[in-house]
Amino acid sequence: MQLSPAHHDERLTAPRSWWAIAVLTGIACGLMLLPLGTMPLLAGLVGGTALTGLLVSSYGSQRVRVVGGALAVGEARIPVTALGDPEVLEPEEARAWRTYKADMRAFMLMRSYVRTAVRVEVTDPADPTPYVYVSTREPRALVAAIRAAQEKTAGDKAAQDTAKA
Known part of the structure; x- marks a missing residue:
């Protein structure tokens, strides 16, 4: 499919x-x-x-999905409108964000057997979570999907605003 x-x-x-x-x-x-x-x-x-x-x-066995305008990681669903620009983390950088750069308030789905990851800042001012860290074997595909969902959501919102005016 x-x-x-x-x-x-x-x-x-x-x-x-x-x-x-x-x-x-x-x-x-x-x-x-x-x-x-x-x-x-x-x-x-x-x-x-x-x-x-x-x-x-x-x-x-955890699922990482971008579907319906949201990043679904395990049981969590985060709307892409509440996320900033996603960042691909290569193995060394991913290890750094899992260890000494990690923030206790961050949402992290990390698996030690997956070396690469994606980090996305949470831009929602009402959410105390600074960023989302997601282990993924396909970081570039996940980043592309998040960006495409963000663009689609922004385009849909602009179309709705135009229709209201």
Whole structure:
């Protein structure tokens, strides 16, 4: 499906190594129950793998979208009219904004396994959040989508103002 320039949809999935760790955790759970017999071994193997896989899946899969004139990050939805100019953060700069440059008041969806990010200032004077930090594997596409949505929203508002006059 081809998205318009004002749309972006990305799922931040956990790396393969996390899934390998989930399987190894299941094996460890099964081995701990080995002295109790074969059935507890299988139950521990299946249960440990399933539980760890569920944890990896829930933490490791967040959506980053630009849709309907808003930046939707995880459960948060921020209208693009409340955002400033987005900035692509390369790996070193993204690391700096995750660590020593970070502001406690900022909204951050960061995933350590995603090296690049986008930072967008919040321009709404009523919002105490200084900026939004979003880990993304496609920072240029996300920035382009935010800018396109901002331009579309500004154009729609100008058209409404003209129609009222």
